Amino acid sequence: MSQVLHTPPPTAADPAETPAQLAARYGLAVSGARPSLPEYVRQLWARRHFITAFATAKLTAQYSEAKLGQMWQVANPLLNAAVYYFIFGILLGTSKGVPDYIPFLVTGVFVWTFTQSSIMAGTRAICGNLGLVRALHFPRAALPISFALQQLQQLLFSMAALVVILLCFGVPVAASWVLAVPVLFLQFVFNAGVSMIVARMGAKTPDIAQLMPFILRTWMYVSGVMWSIAKTLKHSGMPHWAKLLLESNPAAVYIDLMRFALIDSFKAHQLPHHVWAYATGWALLAGVGGFIYFWKAEETYGRG
Numbered sequence: 001m002s003q004v005l006h007t008p009p010p011t012a013a014d015p016a017e018t019p020a021q022l023a024a025r026y027g028l029a030v031s032g033a034r035p036s037l038p039e040y041v042r043q044l045w046a047r048r049h050f051i052t053a054f055a056t057a058k059l060t061a062q063y064s065e066a067k068l069g070q071m072w073q074v075a076n077p078l079l080n081a082a083v084y085y086f087i088f089g090i091l092l093g094t095s096k097g098v099p100d101y102i103p104f105l106v107t108g109v110f111v112w113t114f115t116q117s118s119i120m121a122g123t124r125a126i127c128g129n130l131g132l133v134r135a136l137h138f139p140r141a142a143l144p145i146s147f148a149l150q151q152l153q154q155l156l157f158s159m160a161a162l163v164v165i166l167l168c169f170g171v172p173v174a175a176s177w178v179l180a181v182p183v184l185f186l187q188f189v190f191n192a193g194v195s196m197i198v199a200r201m202g203a204k205t206p207d208i209a210q211l212m213p214f215i216l217r218t219w220m221y222v223s224g225v226m227w228s229i230a231k232t233l234k235h236s237g238m239p240h241w242a243k244l245l246l247e248s249n250p251a252a253v254y255i256d257l258m259r260f261a262l263i264d265s266f267k268a269h270q271l272p273h274h275v276w277a278y279a280t281g282w283a284l285l286a287g288v289g290g291f292i293y294f295w296k297a298e299e300t301y302g303r304g
Helices: 017-023 035-047 048-062 069-091 101-123 127-135 142-168 177-204 208-221 229-234 240-248 250-262 275-296
Strands: none
Touching: 035 048, 035 275, 048 142, 069 101, 069 142, 069 229, 101 142, 101 177, 101 208, 101 250, 127 142, 142 177, 177 208, 177 250, 177 275, 229 240, 250 275
């Protein structure tokens, strides 16, 4: 049985007709055109299993060539904490007046590493995976989100070591530990949003990846990873706007909330006012804003 294809009869092209009008007349669409925002969200949700599998595969392969293997997921932040303890806790004396300083420091290092690693991975999410981007059609936001998810999985491995450290230094298990779950969720949304912002920037300007370590190092020093913001501000003569910037710093907000959740000597009065509003606001601003900012350039990734 033969099948007849019904095609429109050929007509003479109007010389005044633009290429866009000509394409619309024949039902043609731009290859790789950016979908609408709701459609983009739907496509991304449909590939949620790919995002999870890609993050897990990256995490597994990260230390596959090292002799200690996945133990480095815990060893790296612990070694950083040991270095910071020697320099800041002992040599510079930031441990004075801070109860449970080692749990305080290790918690800050682990939480900060989550943000730092997510952003660093995000800068190369597109430019470092051009082969995948050019070969397959999928929502490109899946890449920075999967890298943020990879770092969340790595943090969860590290949390096991953190719990052991807390118990070894006399920090009791408390009901407040469940607050770590919403804190991690809000921080993940924030990290994923910032990762999408730097992913778009890195796709256009790969040199961003070289500049980012300096930005992140500066950010770390003002985020209270190794020192107590509340203790420092209490005895400082800083202007009000500077104190507000330090307290509302998103990295410091998530670090302090995690310390409040896990360490019983870290009290509510050490938290900035409206801290949960800060945490939620930063997550929404970075998550939603970063997603829309990344989606706006969807059709440009992998080209040129």
